[in-house]
Amino acid sequence: MQKSFAMAALLAASCGAHAASDADLAAIRAQIDDMKKTYEQRIAALEQRLVQAESQASSQAKSEKSVPAPSPVENRQSVAPTNAFNPEVSLILQGQYRHAKNVPGRGITGFVPGGEGLNTRGFSVDETELVLAANIDPYWRGQVIVAMADGQANIEEAWFQSLAIGQGVGLKVGRYRSSIGYLNEQHPHMWDFADAPLMYQAMFGEGASYVQDGVQLKWLAPTSLFVELGSEIGRGANFPGTDHNNNGTGGGALYIHVGDDVGVSNSWRAGASWLKTRASERSSDFVEQLGGNVAQGVFNGDSSTWLADFVWKWAPNGNSAHQNFKFQSEYFVREEKGSLNATSVDSSYKTRQSGWYAQGVYQFTPQWRAGLRYEQLDSGTRDFGANAANLVVDSYRPKKASAMVDCSWSEFSRVRLQIAQDKSMFGITDNQLTLQYVMSLGAHGAHKF
């Protein structure tokens, strides 16, 4: 613990530090600058002569009134013309030091886990993300994001989107992060905290995002109020659904986003979304009432998730470079209905669970930001029908409070210290400390609001 604080202090100190300037280098630079200035002045003189010549020519043309002025030639000079057709490449390096309690199979009490559980402690490197993107032709643009970890490379996203349909219509086809909610579309390097809110882990498992293989169709209304309607259909293979090798679709979503500015300093976006998936043979662990042994339960049925999200951003005069504040909150309700087979007993299965988080992040200097997050889930009602007598039904309200400070040397490098009190598991109060880095190499990607 003390060591990690020392490390944080070290990193923080270097964040405020500066590159030592070498006197020789400075002198050389000054010489080069001088040379450059001389050339620039010469070019300027030439330009001026050109402008004069042009204006004479155009006045001649005007007086003759015969030849239309030649339209100016567009000059799209770039530094590396041979590379111009290659995709934009960027790479995200992310890793952390984490101090937490050892809880094998870490989960959230009262919620069906969507993965093995995140119990990594000490030093670790997160998935390394490789992003490739380019316009395919005037009609389409493509992007792929590969997440690399030891011995594996996962296709996180691989899609193409329309550029030329017009009328506010956007089409995306392939594997994509669903546009439901606010955080769902954001990759971990864009998060304001070192981990995803409990709500996203409860909804979608470790990845904390719903990824769909399918088609997204959205429409932006021709109004000065931002109104975006979207629909998605696809394979629905990911938790809370399961993979079906069927004809037809396994899941779908609908969403609406609305947003605007308030004055010059504030802007906001609000959204509502609905996600429907189907699960067959979705197995998860339950606890037997007698003896307390772990029992495998298999769920078949439908899962519906409703989400509401809200983001408010403030920056003085809309200039977010120096100071800004961001408030963000989301709420979800999930209902699952179907059948459960556990301890060789078939029963009905009906649950209704919910949760929310709210967070605020304040950037008080160009380099430093600080943020607080509070979140709570409600295991809600879980009706296991005939299995109610066999299985333990946890009723619990998982809670977590987090605080973070981060420092960015530039737009491309960031280090973050986060402390959290995690009460997401019954009977365990886990005080966590995370020291995290996020580094972006390569192309300057544009970030969503």
Place this chain on the structure above:
Amino acid sequence: MKHFIFACFFGLTVGSAQADLKIFATVPEWGALAQEIGGGKVKVYTATNAFQDPHRIEAKPSLLAQARQANLVIAAGADLEIGWLPLVLRDSGNAAIQNGQPGYFQAANFVNRLELPATLDRANGDVHAAGNPHTHLDPRNVLKVGEALTARMAELDAPNAAAYQAGYQAFAGKWQTAMTRWQKDAAPLKGVPVLVHHASFVYLLNWLGMKEVGTLEPKPGIEPTSGHLTGLLARQPGAPAQMVLRAAYQQEGPSQWMAGKTGMPAILLPYTVGGTPEAKDLFGLFDDTLQRLLKGLR
């Protein structure tokens, strides 16, 4: 292809007849120029103001909503808007304003860009890979961009082509006169060495024959650090600067510190239209810029 898809999803085509050319300008200077040329025939929406760092704009919902309806997007170009505009264009669902379409105009493509880097390495900071994009502070560039923009507006809105040509001719005439005046007034500024906060004034200094002897940012896009400022201060006796310049959107702290240590004046320049109360339009922008520079000389 385009029509096929569209018909598939909606089975109808919506004819959009509009009286005005709807222009989405990313920065105030080019919005102001479009207004000069288009007059009453255009409706100009300016996405940012003079107090916002043009390198750090976010893809706000309001910008998407405006881009959706635009016939023409005027960008500064040279990657100035790389952090937000590509996203806004793609998510706008507006086919007319995509890169490569006539409805997408980049001002920097029509001027001779300065500071094209020989090598690209972020070790040099957030360098502008396509050259310095702050091209508008050389009034000769304003004319070049104006001419190209007029042609583009005429292409997109042929019925009003003559009006745009006339608008541009009237503007260019006044501009030429103003330029002669500015060049005469600015004569004392020639050769004056200055420090700048960010390389926002390269074209201005180049036009006026002034000398940039250093930037307060250690590298482009990196905020001034005390170490770097001290280094600049140490260089002052050898290569003295006479004033330190910053744009309206930049923090005053670093240039005030420099001014306090050296006694040179710290000068706020409007940088773009709206940056000072005097810089109401493009003429005001240059009038006020020169006045502030000349005042710094005294």
